[in-house]
Amino acid sequence: MPLPLLIFWVILYIIAAILLIVTCYVFFIGAPFVPTPQRVVDKMIAAADLRPGMKILDPGCGDGRMLISAVRKFPTIKGVGYELFFVAYILGWFRTRKYKKNIQLLFRNSDYADLRGIDRVFCYMLPKPLARNAAKFKKGLKKGAKIISYAFQIEGWKPEKIIQSEPKKNYGPIYVYKI
Ligand SMILES: C[S@@+](CC[C@H](N)C(=O)[O-])C[C@H]1O[C@@H](n2cnc3c(N)ncnc32)[C@H](O)[C@@H]1O
Known part of the structure; x- marks a missing residue:
């Protein structure tokens, strides 16, 4: 096999291995990709008491639906989403490409x-990654910021x-x- 082709295949295998490891990490340690039903997304946005100009975060944003729905409702909102899968x-x-001015998606670990x-x-x-993140939120978020959690409670916190x-x-x- 010619050397350039060999290098190509080695790089391809390394990239595939990295993606596989990251995917396994997300599934077994983080949270699997289970999109929130749109009806729940709407309820979460209503519960969040959003106002124009706010900055929002989805630490495991999936296909970006939460950020998109928030920006559609308040076009001056800025959203950041992290996703590892x-x-x-x-x-x-792909879904947020129309909202590039408002939404930034990062292929990064939200930890x-x-x-x-x-x-x-x-x-x-x-619950486990939620508790891990909650400890950081407590230290890093400003006073008055809100966390809206679907399905799981933060252990030891009073909603x-x-x-x-x-x-x-x-x-x-x-x-x-x-x-
Ligand atoms: C249950 S899904 C929710 C997706 C989206 N927030 C929604 O409401 O439809 C959780 C997502 O978080 C991602 N995830 C889990 N741990 C992560 C981490 N540490 N950094 C970035 N994304 C993570 C998973 O890949 C998955 O897509």
């Missing part, structure tokens, strides 16, 4: 997210508001926390 990131990149200036955080993650689940429609509760 490359299929979801590509979907998100290192920049929390400065963030007014609202939208979470849909399993400001709970929007009850709709078991018949298979929707879980929404918890709102204030820093």
